[in-house]
Amino acid sequence: MTTLIIDDEAPARTIVRQYLADFPQVRIVGECADGFAAVESIAQLQPELVFLDIQMPGLNGFEVLGRLEQVPRVVFSTAYDQYALSAFEAGALDYLLKPYDRTRFRRAVDRVLQHTADAPDANLQRLLQRLEDARSTMPAPAAPAAFPPRLFVPQGARLVAVPVETIRWVEAAGDYATLHTTTGQHLSNLGITALQHRLDPQRFLRIHRSVLVALNAVSELERDGSGGYYATLEGGKVVRVSRSYADALRPLLG
Template sequence: MTALIIDDEAPARLIVRQYLADFPQLTVLADCADGLTALAAIREHRPEVVFLDIQMPGLTGFEVLAQLTEVPRVIFSTAYQQYALDAFAAGAVDYLLKPYDRARFRQAVGRVLSQPAAPDAALERLLQRLDEASAPAAYPSRLFVPQGGRLVAVPVADIQFVEAAGDYATLHTAGGQFFSSLGLGQLEQRLDPQRFLRIHRSVLVALDAVCDLERDGSGGYHATLAGGRVVRVSRGYADAVRPLLG
């Protein structure tokens, strides 16, 4: 696994390097001393895990994560207990409260190495919360989803419809499909109801993507979306769609 060490204190970066000698399977790609450099390094190197200080000049660790579209696994470190506890509760892989010893470090790294290749769903929730907090509106502009062992940001404006997939959901865009670890009901609560409408017990559609509505003869409709995809509006949800007909 590849890693970045991000901390504004040189002694702290040195300690991480020394302790990582116990983990030859982790290769350190670079050290960073501030948030702006860290952001550029993560984008350039795309590490699998980062050791990330929270309080840094330029950007905090949280602000670094909020600006990424692909997010690696994270071990936070901080000298301030309240930040550490907030990070852990929000869903970081683990956190290190300074000063920490070699045993605590080994515990945190061991947890990272024991995780499956897919990103921790808790980290996905953390990134979503960060994005919502930074957005000027009450609803997020992006949804973070797992893809190829990383987390990627899907712009909400690109979503044409959301389809239930068991307890999870699939986001359909013009550019492809993305699996979300959130269920349809959870996504319905997160997305702006002025832009997204439930048209079926298993489908949520973006109103801006609807190009045409045609009655299906049984009290429902067929909705044609941009790009030609057709989704069904079931009879039970037809009343919500009728105002769109003018």
């Protein structure tokens, strides 16, 4: 497994390098000391795993991930425990709180290796089953106030109501987003993240940083060979489930 070490402190990088010597199945391909270099190195080297500090010059660890098209497996390492929840929400496989010892580090790497060893067919089957369950028994929104039945989009000088039940997928369009519905396309003045918060997560899933889909619109999934999937929607549209979002989905699959 190719690995990149990202930390602005040289002693911290040295510890990771020394501890990784216990794992011949892990190969270090580089080191970075700031966020901008991390983004460039990940894009160039395409590591399968990164050990990522959170507080760094230039960009913090979360901002680094936000700039990536494909996010590798991530183990965060930081001296600040308040970032733990955000780290796991970002799809991290583990969170090392400095200072950590070799035993704690070994548990983190073992978790990564076990995650890699999980059968992809089993993961795919669980995801397919969840999509099928969502299509057959679509749960109601948790509360009308939290998940409105309609979204309003600008059309000239007017605001037009778009029923949420007609939305099949949402695509980022710069600071805005395009709603692809059963009746046509509508440009929302909200970004995709804002729309994600307004749509029921039991009915809509973020599968890429630029794509949000209705679960009951997904008819087929196919592995892409790099840890993600290709999702075929009603009508034949194919959208990609990036590896970072596929990893985040797996804990929800049961």
